[in-house]
Amino acid sequence: MRPTCIIIGASHAAAQLAPSLRQEGWEGDIIVIGDEAYVPYHRPPLSKAYLLGEKSADELLIRPQEIYSKHNIVFRLGTRVSAINRAEKTLTLHDGERLSYDKLAICTGARVRKVALPGSELQGVHYLRNIQDVDAIRQHTGEHKRAVIVGGGYIGLETAAVLKKLGMQVTVLEMAPRVLARVTAPEMSAFFQRVHRAEGVIIRTDAVVSGFAGEDRVTAVLCADGSRLPADLVVIGIGVIPNTELAADAGLAVANGITVDELARTSDPDIVAAGDCTSHPSKLYGRIRLESVPNASEQAKTAAATICGKNKPYDALPWFWSDQYDLKLQMAGLNQGYDQVVIRGDRDHSRSFAAFYLKNGQLIAADCVNRPQEFMLSKRLIASATTVDAAKLADDRLELKSFLTT
Amino acid sequence: MPKITFISADDQQYQVEAANGQTAMDAALDNMVPGIDGDCGGVAACGTCHVYADDQWLAKIGSATPGIEQDMLALTDNATACSRLACQITLGDEHDGLILRMPAAQH
Numbered sequence: 464m465r466p467t468c469i470i471i472g473a474s475h476a477a478a479q480l481a482p483s484l485r486q487e488g489w490e491g492d493i494i495v496i497g498d499e500a501y502v503p504y505h506r507p508p509l510s511k512a513y514l515l516g517e518k519s520a521d522e523l524l525i526r527p528q529e530i531y532s533k534h535n536i537v538f539r540l541g542t543r544v545s546a547i548n549r550a551e552k553t554l555t556l557h558d559g560e561r562l563s564y565d566k567l568a569i570c571t572g573a574r575v576r577k578v579a580l581p582g583s584e585l586q587g588v589h590y591l592r593n594i595q596d597v598d599a600i601r602q603h604t605g606e607h608k609r610a611v612i613v614g615g616g617y618i619g620l621e622t623a624a625v626l627k628k629l630g631m632q633v634t635v636l637e638m639a640p641r642v643l644a645r646v647t648a649p650e651m652s653a654f655f656q657r658v659h660r661a662e663g664v665i666i667r668t669d670a671v672v673s674g675f676a677g678e679d680r681v682t683a684v685l686c687a688d689g690s691r692l693p694a695d696l697v698v699i700g701i702g703v704i705p706n707t708e709l710a711a712d713a714g715l716a717v718a719n720g721i722t723v724d725e726l727a728r729t730s731d732p733d734i735v736a737a738g739d740c741t742s743h744p745s746k747l748y749g750r751i752r753l754e755s756v757p758n759a760s761e762q763a764k765t766a767a768a769t770i771c772g773k774n775k776p777y778d779a780l781p782w783f784w785s786d787q788y789d790l791k792l793q794m795a796g797l798n799q800g801y802d803q804v805v806i807r808g809d810r811d812h813s814r815s816f817a818a819f820y821l822k823n824g825q826l827i828a829a830d831c832v833n834r835p836q837e838f839m840l841s842k843r844l845i846a847s848a849t850t851v852d853a854a855k856l857a858d859d860r861l862e863l864k865s866f867l868t869t
Numbered sequence: 870m871p872k873i874t875f876i877s878a879d880d881q882q883y884q885v886e887a888a889n890g891q892t893a894m895d896a897a898l899d900n901m902v903p904g905i906d907g908d909c910g911g912v913a914a915c916g917t918c919h920v921y922a923d924d925q926w927l928a929k930i931g932s933a934t935p936g937i938e939q940d941m942l943a944l945t946d947n948a949t950a951c952s953r954l955a956c957q958i959t960l961g962d963e964h965d966g967l968i969l970r971m972p973a974a975q976h
């Protein structure tokens with residue numbers, strides 16, 4: 464009998480794990496089980512080119528179905544796994560069917576955090592995680608219509624930028640005193656607020672939403688301070704929750720993500736996990752759970768190697784990107800614990816600058832706006848734990864290459 | 870339908886058939902060529918689709934475009950004057966036979 468590897472979840476992590484298994488020499492069966500209707504697609508464009516209508520669903524696919532078939536990778540789409548039975552090495556599917564595995568990879572990702580507020584079930588109130596969500600959102604877009612975005616994180620701000628481009632009147636409501644509060648320094652938040660306001664988006668911080676009004680369709684968003692914002696469309700983007708229930712129910716170690724080691728191994732030797740659903744060790748930052756495509760892909764490569772008995776530890780530098788209007792934002796590293804922010808370029812008037820985060824004089828993270836060179840440099844300096852001269856970093860006339868030799 | 874070849878740092882060859890209008894990054898991903906990651910989906914944000922073309926092909930496909938592509942490559946490990954981001958190379962019939970070499974690592 465040929466061994467079978469089953470992958471649960473059919474998104475970025477799976478799209479890398481399955482081919483990597485073949486590349487690492489796995490000759491057995493590969494079955495990918497996903498509850499969405501599509502073979503893996505690029506999720507980042509959902510709040511960018513796809514929402515804007517510049518890309519079709521077909522163009523989002525990471526690769527066409529035939530390619531997987533050619534490499535004997537079988538998909539079971541529209542199918543949910545409801546239990547992992549580790550003792551007998553089987554999975555139970557939502558319809559009761561059972562499948563045996565020899566090796567298992569959990570790539571269940573994350574789902575949106577939902578609000579439990581009056582009116583949140585009304586038509587026109589949406590979240591944004593998959594193709595279906597965006598297709599539904601697009602039913603409510605249109606020039607001069609009013610959109611309210613709940614949550615000023617990256618996805619909320621990207622969505623605001625696109626809806627504005629589509630001609631809508633857009634308001635962003637953020638509970639914290641500033642947008643992107645969880646992930647960036649106040650200097651970055653102030654920059655994004657300036658740009659969004661200049662583009663005509665209304666940003667209200669310290670705004671607590673208390674509910675949604677409307678008969679069957681949403682007509683307004685209600686705030687705790689008593690204000691009422693008319694709305695034809697509401698998009699809620701307040702973060703995600705890792706899908707760890709399957710793993711936890713099966714008795715695997717879980718703590719803000721399925722606990723894996725640097726080889727993507729769970730606490731069961733036959734089960735690996737990769738992507739948004741995992742927490743993994745990082746030499747630079749300790750134990751972390753990331754929500755990004757590079758993390759899903761790189762960890763998936765490690766997981767595939769592990770399944771094939773090889774040793775390819777994962778300890779890549781976290782990085783992320785975001786597009787809003789003409790801003791290309793690239794972020795490297797994680798800024799938690801920084802004690803100094805150094806700005807290079809004109810943050811107050813231009814749309815091109817970088818914010819470097821230092822801790823004890825060492826570069827630990829960078830947010831780069833239309834500054835690809837600074838981004839690429841930061842990736843290298845952070846990974847090599849380099850101590851940098853803050854004054855030099857701030858000097859925009861200094862050649863970036865000079866930092867690599869010092 | 871141009872046929873193009875990717876060659877890894879350890880001289881493994883991957884011949885793939887690309888569709889007209891497709892980028893070299895997509896052609897590599899479609900055919901599961903190891904060594905091209907294309908993490909950002911082709912928006913020149915990640916630098917994980919770095920390739921080299923020889924002078925003769927470079928004349929045909931052009932050097933890295935000024936702006937984001939050149940900026941990304943300026944500080945990429947091992948980048949040279951022959952470097953391109955595969956997601957910024959759009960393929961057509963005139964590229965039949967194109968050879969792209971890949972660096973040892975994309976990170």
Ligand SMILES: Cc1cc2nc3c(=O)[nH]c(=O)nc-3n(C[C@H](O)[C@H](O)[C@H](O)COP(=O)(O)OP(=O)(O)OC[C@H]3O[C@@H](n4cnc5c(N)ncnc54)[C@H](O)[C@@H]3O)c2cc1C
Pocket residue numbers: 471472473474475476477496497498499506507508509510542543544545570571572573574591592593618706709737738739740753754755756757759782783784785786
């Ligand atoms: C709008 C948006 C914009 C983004 N922009 C960026 C960006 O610019 N850059 C970036 O790096 N990242 C971005 N991200 C994050 C990125 O998309 C995720 O980090 C990435 O998708 C994680 O991949 P994954 O495979 O781990 O999980 P997911 O993409 O979450 O996929 C998991 C899949 O598993 C399925 N599943 C879960 N449980 C089961 C089950 N029991 N049975 C069957 N199937 C199951 C889910 O339905 C889902 O299809 C963005 C995300 C969103 C939503």
Ligand code: FES
Pocket residue numbers: 894906907908909910911912913914915916917918954955956957
């Ligand atoms: S795919 Fe990201 S830079 Fe080419």
